[in-house]
Amino acid sequence: MSGPLSHGRCLCGQVRYSFTGAPLLTAVCHCRHCQRQGASAFSVVVAVPADSFTQQGETKVFADTGDSGQAVARHFCPTCGSPIASIADALPGLVLIKAGTLDDFDRHVPVMEVYCDSRVPWLPTMPDAQQFPGSNIGVE
Ligand SMILES: [Zn+2]
Ligand SMILES: [Zn+2]
Structure with a gap:
């Protein structure tokens, strides 16, 4: 790489x-699972190819299930307890990094919002992102 x-x-x-x-x-993911896991209104995920991703230190894994049942x-x-990344069977070959753990996460600007059906009512829509009611690409 x-x-x-x-x-x-x-x-x-x-x-x-x-x-x-x-x-x-x-x-940006507004799903209830991300809200609970991150204890916040939404999560920001940065999707990278799995073969470009290297990790040091063991993580624990919570075996969750997406809308797809996968x-x-x-x-x-x-x-x-920091969430590090999600790996979804619905998105083979991708690592969905929890963006807040990135050293330079402020430069990663979201291009889409998913699971807008469960957006908290006090949070405005992001004007430069595309909105989807559900998963679209299956971001969890
Ligand atoms: Zn830690
Ligand atoms: Zn989510």
Whole structure:
């Protein structure tokens, strides 16, 4: 792989990761699972090819299920609890990085919002993103 190297880590630093090249896309997910896991109104995910992603430090995995009925492996730090990434069977070959753990996450601008059906009512629509009521690409 080539291109710039991006880095991220959990809150405590036990889990670190990097990926090469540009992400495929950045999306905001308003689904209830992301709201609960992240204890926030939505999650921001950066999708990268699995073969560009390298992780140091063991994550724990919550075996979740997406709308499709397919498995979603939610990886998180066993010490500090930071969500790190989701790997969805519906999206083979992709790692959905939880963007807040990226060192430079502010430069990843979401191009779409998914699961807008469960958007909190006080949160306005992002003007430069495309909105989908459900999963669209199956982002979890
Ligand atoms: Zn940690
Ligand atoms: Zn979600």
